[in-house]
Amino acid sequence: MRRLKVFVSLIKDSLDVITRGSKKYHLWMGFLTLFMLIGMYCYSFQLDEGLSVTGMTDRVSWGLYISNFTFLVGVAAAAVMLVMPTYVLKDIDFKQAVLIGEGLAVAALIMCLAFVVADMGGPSVLWHMIPGIGVFNFPNSMLTWDVIVLNGYLFLNISIPFYILFRHYQGKKSKTSVYVPGALLSVFWAVAIHLVTAFLYQGLQARPFWNNALLGPRFLASAFAAGPALIIIILAIIRTNTAFKIDDKTIKKLALVVTVAAQINLIMLISELFKEFYAPTHHSESAYYLFFGLNGKTALLPWIWTSITLNVTATIILTFHKLRNNFKFLFFACFILFVAIWIEKGFGLIVPGFIPGPYGKIAEYTPTIIEIGVTLGIWSLGAFIFTMLAKTAIEIETGKLRYKK
């Protein structure tokens, strides 16, 4: 009963915290709300007329939505890069950033779920997937594995930080016996979510561009590069705009994580390029289309080459200690790395998997305004949720928000 009282008070106080802030904060939230409304308006078209309002066709049946979904699963998994050092390696430098990382994971996962629902042809019958009242094709379908691991990870990332914040809100210390097992589980689970998402594509023998052994490890490497890069940028913003203290050491250690992951990612890219282009087979057609264009169809060339350039630039900048420790260079490198990996995992992976089609036909994919609108709406939703969570967490962690009996 008492806990319920505290919970209700926490909700009330968080609402208080969320709705109060500086002018910048209100502008930011207003901007996000505007885009969310635009997204909802675009989605209403999609509900009305069906998915024909998007650019997807029988040939390229997964597009912008699933690209973003794939990328965001990686970002969510990257929270583990903060959790693991904190709880397993007991590195206190990371302790402050953990809650922010887990909040990012929650926001990213909600975005993932939103993208999946947006991509469905029949969102009103998604209850068909619920085991018991529907049919859940586990363990055959990798999609069901993905549903389990994503929802499990979401639950872990909501419950553990919630427990910690709940205790801190009451001015009490959180018990390690409660959250450490969960944290450890979430380390394995984070690897699992991105590996399972990779297996979704890796298991399709019909798509040779995806059907290779390196896809899963590549996903992990790029996730651990892009996710912490985003966290670095977010921590920088939080540092400058709130009273939350984050040491330089934390950011520098995170930067090291990003660097190593980015280097591994590049090595994997080189391995893939070698496999496709040293002795090209019929199965290399997709890679040809992506990197060089096929039969005059070159729509993806600017995307992938921008991505590779940014990726290589960022990795080089991060490799040099002097540049990495200079925060201006670091934030720039993180930003371009994030964009590069977003392109690479989205347009550079999902779309070329479908081109050329099963009988060699090339049909190019261009997202429509509606698709872009819904995508922006969902990204705004994620940013909105993250801001709410982060603000509350910061207020509690800095001691400003406490339970008043």
Next chain:
Amino acid sequence: MSEKNKKWFSLNLNNNSNKTSTSCGCGKTSGGCKTHNQEELDENVFFNAAVDASVGEQRPKDGIDQVFDVKMDRRTAFKKLTASLLIGAGAVSTSCSTLASDESKEKAQIDWEEQFKGNYKLMSNEEKEATVTRLVRSYQLRTGKTLNMSSVDAQKDVLYGYAFNISKCQGYMDCVNACVEENNQDRNSQMQYIRIHEMKDGKGFNFNESDDNYYHEVPAEGHFYMGTQCFHCDNPPCVEVCPVQATWREDDGLVVVDYDWCVGCRYCMAACPYDGRRFNWSKPEVPEEQINKNQHYLGNRMRKKGVMEKCTFCVQRSRAGKNPACVEACPTGARIFGNLLDPNSTIRWVLENKKVFRLKEDLGTEPKFWYFMD
């Protein structure tokens, strides 16, 4: 049925006295449901029919208690829960409208029940017949015409196989036309299950350079033709990946889709190596006079937007002993269809005596569609 019973299930709070109160279940604060008085008898009959349709053999005994005291396993319990949800919610939605006619109420009830039914693969025969009845009735209410929909299961000792003679195909595309007409495919997007590829002689099976959009006199000099469609694999990758088991391989070898169960995730489309599956990106439309009214639940009945569909080897025809529309329509006899288990069938003779091959054999999908040449 007792008065008490009716009040419970149909939320028909008998307020003859206070028509303007808010005690009606539909939530109207004024006016109330004017349908209470004149429709009491019909609701009774209607309720019985609805219970019959949803709960099937478990005929309700007199009184609520006897129904609720029955011990049952979880599956039956779920069935009954769903049934009562259907009846109750449907009754709420129908009885709370003031202006709707009997027909539209029945239609609303049917739509409600259709929304919450289960996966066809798991239905008993009575449930299958019930859903077919509902669909036929729904079409009748909407258009005034009747359909002939069947839910016949796979026969024993039947495994369908298909062979395509590349030397005989001249690219006429009679098969494509017949398929579209037989299977009520969307006319707006010109959906076709069958693709005919025109390939140049001397280059082998070079699908990359084939043309499946030709429009000139056929057969063109120096070219040959071959058709592809769903190959009804015996190890179908599409069946493996469906998260809700909306697509499965029947005992007679046909890979079918339950259109009402599909959630539209399109994972199966990504998994199919043969471009066998089609998605309804928008609402499929067929002109009324061209609708083929001989339908099968798993075959050519009208689909809705956001669901997958594919060639079913014309299940509405093949399970009645007829050839699929493409086989029937081909004037050159390039398409051969039959029962692989019958040692005297033509398809078996082809497999045993002609040099047959299948596409993308290395993928391990075991398609039941062979190609051969004279």
Next chain:
Amino acid sequence: MNNKNQGYIFFSFFLILVVALTSCKHEEGEYHSIIDKIKNKSKNYHGVTLSSESYLGDDKMIKITEDGHTFLIPERKGKLKSFKCSECHSKPLSQINDEDLKKAHWDIKIVHANEKTMNCLTCHNSNNMDELKSITGKSIDFNRSYNLCNQCHTKQFDDWKGGAHGKRIGGWAPPRASLSCVNCHNPHNPSFEKKWPERYNSQKTKERK
């Protein structure tokens, strides 16, 4: 704490192992190839109850058995417009020319092989116009005219008997009914003209949406 942590790690590994082992996809009774499946399942083949008898329409059929294959083909003589031939061809051709009979099929051009191989008498029996004759002079009934074709086109004949050549009518269920050679090929001009396809797909150029 370390022991506890280790304990948790072990437990999670064990859990993963259990999940992985119980997720095996192969079911009982699955065959690795369709040919194995066909071989195994045909062992107990009892026949089907379906029949394509009703789909044959009103056409009269005759049953033939050639080389172990038994099937129905359409009866031919009832369909020939001018059968019996002897009603007009009672006298030799040169004598009919003078009489006042109506011209029937005087303009049949033979576009079949070449002049050295084919002329009217290759198939038609001048002594009995109601029947055809083989290369060795044996008579062949019009209902069994395929016996003429198989003298040269033995490969197509073999294919036709098996079911790989020609058009099957009715349905896939037994009894098998196929069209005979002359139902598709005009024996005087057996090849087929070019024609335009039945359909143009405007949508495929845009890719179906």
